[in-house]
Amino acid sequence: xxxxxxxxxxxxxxxxxxxxxxxxxxxxxxxxxxxxxxxxxxxxxxxxxxxxxxxxxxxxxxxxxxxxxxxxxxxxxxxxxxxxxxxxxxxxxxxxxxxxxxxxxxxxxxxxxxxxxxxxxxxxxxxxxxxxxxxxxxxxxxxxxxxxxxxxxxxxxxxxxxxxxxxxxxxxxxxxxxxxxxxxxxxxxxxxxxxxxxxxxxxxxxxxxxxxxxxxxxxxxxxxxxxxxxxxxxxxxxxxxxxxxxxxxxxxxxxxxxxxxxxxxxxxxxxxxxxxxxxxxxxxx
Numbered sequence: 001x002x003x004x005x006x007x008x009x010x011x012x013x014x015x016x017x018x019x020x021x022x023x024x025x026x027x028x029x030x031x032x033x034x035x036x037x038x039x040x041x042x043x044x045x046x047x048x049x050x051x052x053x054x055x056x057x058x059x060x061x062x063x064x065x066x067x068x069x070x071x072x073x074x075x076x077x078x079x080x081x082x083x084x085x086x087x088x089x090x091x092x093x094x095x096x097x098x099x100x101x102x103x104x105x106x107x108x109x110x111x112x113x114x115x116x117x118x119x120x121x122x123x124x125x126x127x128x129x130x131x132x133x134x135x136x137x138x139x140x141x142x143x144x145x146x147x148x149x150x151x152x153x154x155x156x157x158x159x160x161x162x163x164x165x166x167x168x169x170x171x172x173x174x175x176x177x178x179x180x181x182x183x184x185x186x187x188x189x190x191x192x193x194x195x196x197x198x199x200x201x202x203x204x205x206x207x208x209x210x211x212x213x214x215x216x217x218x219x220x221x222x223x224x225x226x227x228x229x230x231x232x233x234x235x236x237x238x239x240x241x242x243x244x245x246x247x248x249x250x251x252x253x254x255x256x257x258x259x260x261x262x263x264x265x266x267x268x269x270x271x272x273x274x275x276x277x278x279x280x281x282x283x284x285x
Contacts, residue, residue: 002054002080002088008139011092015053015140018089023050027142027169029133032056033073033187034082037177041146042086044174053140054083055092061104062128073190092140099135107131108165110157116251117153117264118275121241129154130161137162137169145169150176150184152262152277156251175283176276178204184276196269199235203267206231207278210245210263214280219257221245232267241266241273248279 005011018025026049028041034056046052056079063069083091108130113119119126137145147155159171177185182204183197192200210228218224225243232240244253248262257280264277 002083002091004080004091004093006093006095006098008094008098011090011139014090015051018051019141024144025049025051025053025140025142027137027140027145028052028054029136029145029147030054030056030079031058031072031187032079033075033190034079035185035187037148037150037185039082039086040177041148041174042083042088044172045144045146046087048172049144051090052086052088053090053092053142054088055094055136055140057092057094057099057132057136059099059128059132060096061100061132062125064122064125071191073187092136099132104131108134108161110160110164113153113157113160113251116246116253117242117244118266119153121266126154126157130157133158134161134165134167137167142169144172146172146174148176149173149279149283150186150276152264153251156249182208184274186274188272188274191272192269196272199269200267200274202232202235203265203274203276206243207263207265207276210243211278211280211282214257214261221253221255221257224257228263228265235267235269239268241268 003014005014026045028045030038058072060069107127109127114126147158149155155173162169162171181201183201206228209231210224213224213227224245228243243265245261245263246253248260254261261280262277263280266273266275
């Protein structure tokens with residue numbers, strides 16, 4: 001069973017042993033409600049490191065909608081079992097009072113990378129994500145930290161944060177894990193009603209339609225978007241928050257495809273917001 005730690009002093013104490021032995025430390029930060037996508041992150045990290053740490057912390061700083069924080073699923077016992085089965089050595093499970101013992105006056109921001117896609121509709125969200133990730137990386141000080149490609153904008157911001165702030169950690173991207181019908185695994189999927197679950201795979205199919213249009217030689221983003229949105233026509237009106245084709249490094253929306261791109265979209269089904277993306281051409285990992 002993993003060692004469960006809630007205090008920073010004890011965390012640093014337990015990490016001294018593998019660090020002194022020269023073991024590489026892998027780290028997977030999570031907000032709990034773990035599923036097979038998290039298991040993939042943990043499995044990759046377990047293979048690549050001698051010691052594996054994970055965190056479970058629902059970060060209030062990144063919720064732009066208070067109701068989302070209140071309703072975020074908490075599945076502690078299930079999370080412990082998954083961590084145990086994936087060979088996690090240590091779980092850091094702090095309280096909000098521990099990580100934010102006083103009013104937070106210092107934040108990490110990447111305004112240009114947060115200006116588009118999800119950041120356009122979730123003001124302050126990525127500031128909260130980057131701030132808590134930096135805090136966790138400072139506390140754990142891993143050799144490698146693992147993040148899923150499903151959250152492409154988050155991954156881009158964290159990668160750039162590590163680069164710009166000279167963090168001594170390798171940020172390792174891990175491919176999206178999907179259901180057999182293509183729906184990307186997410187803790188939010190638990191909120192879908194049966195009719196919404198039937199519609200949810202259309203998000204991935206719309207991304208595939210865009211990639212197939214590019215494969216066929218189409219370069220006009222408005223034309224590609226129109227073909228993709230046709231796939232989403234069975235969804236309720238106004239359910240598509242965005243469907244963009246962007247530069248994979250800067251995340252700036254493009255008018256024409258002339259190089260590798262990121263195809264990204266967000267879809268509302270009732271009160272549940274789904275996001276997904278594909279790289280074109282497809283990445284090898």
